[in-house]
Amino acid sequence: MSKLDEILKFNKNFVENKEYEIYKTSKEPDKRILILSCMDTRLTDLLPRALNIKNGDVKIVKNAGASIMHPFGSVIRSIVVAVYEFNVDEIFVIGHHSCGMCNLSTDNLMKKIIERGISLETIETLENGGIDIKKWLHGFDSVEKSIEDSVNTIKKHPLIPKEIVVHGLAIDPETGKLDVIVNGYE
Ligand SMILES: [Zn+2]
Structure with a gap:
């Protein structure tokens, strides 16, 4: 069976059995948080579990390395929309140790x-x-430096209001342990 067929078969049952019901929520993130993180497969389920995040709580933006490549690229665009349209007031940049984009x-x-x-x-x-x-x-030479750079890009962005709190954290992709790199309240 192809990957597509396998997914479509599962999906048909998922919808018919109304397995979606436990995920019902709105477009508004209940915790008013946006997380920028890495596409690393180890974080798919681990990151929300380790941060006690469930469906509907937060906006999550992901790419290779949790990087902001350009001040007017798609990451900042997503953040701007999340802040003005979805009432996000805190942003968490969450990079991780042993990232594929580190020393690539x-x-x-x-x-x-x-x-x-x-x-x-x-x-x-x-x-x-x-x-x-x-x-x-x-990619980058140091994940901590990359996280700090992303935090600064967001904080200094001309379209992002000054009161938006921006944190920088590094997550362990094995244990889910968080290290605070930048505490946005300080
Ligand atoms: Zn990564």
Whole structure:
């Protein structure tokens, strides 16, 4: 069975058996919190469990490394919408130890891209167009520093109100233990 068929089969039963009922909630995050975290598979269920978060409590934005790549990119866009449209008043940037984006080898990644059939010509065309692919793919050297940078980008953003509290935390992807990197109340 293909992945799609497997999911559709399960989904049909899920809906028919009304298994969705326990998840019913609204679009408004009850805890008025937005979490920016990493797409790491170990955090999918662990992060909400370890923070006592259930469906409807928070907005969660995820990407590779919990990074803010650009002050007017999709992460900040999501935060702005969450603050003004969904009454979010505290933001938690939650990076994690042993993140795949920490010390990511861009040379190795570029090699894999070429091996998978992307031509050097394509890479050159992009780079001639002003896209520094290695820089774009590069993660960070220290998760703590990356978290601090993200917190600062949010705090200093011209479209984010000053009263919004921004915390920075690092989560252990094995135990769920949180370390406070930036306490937004201080
Ligand atoms: Zn990660």
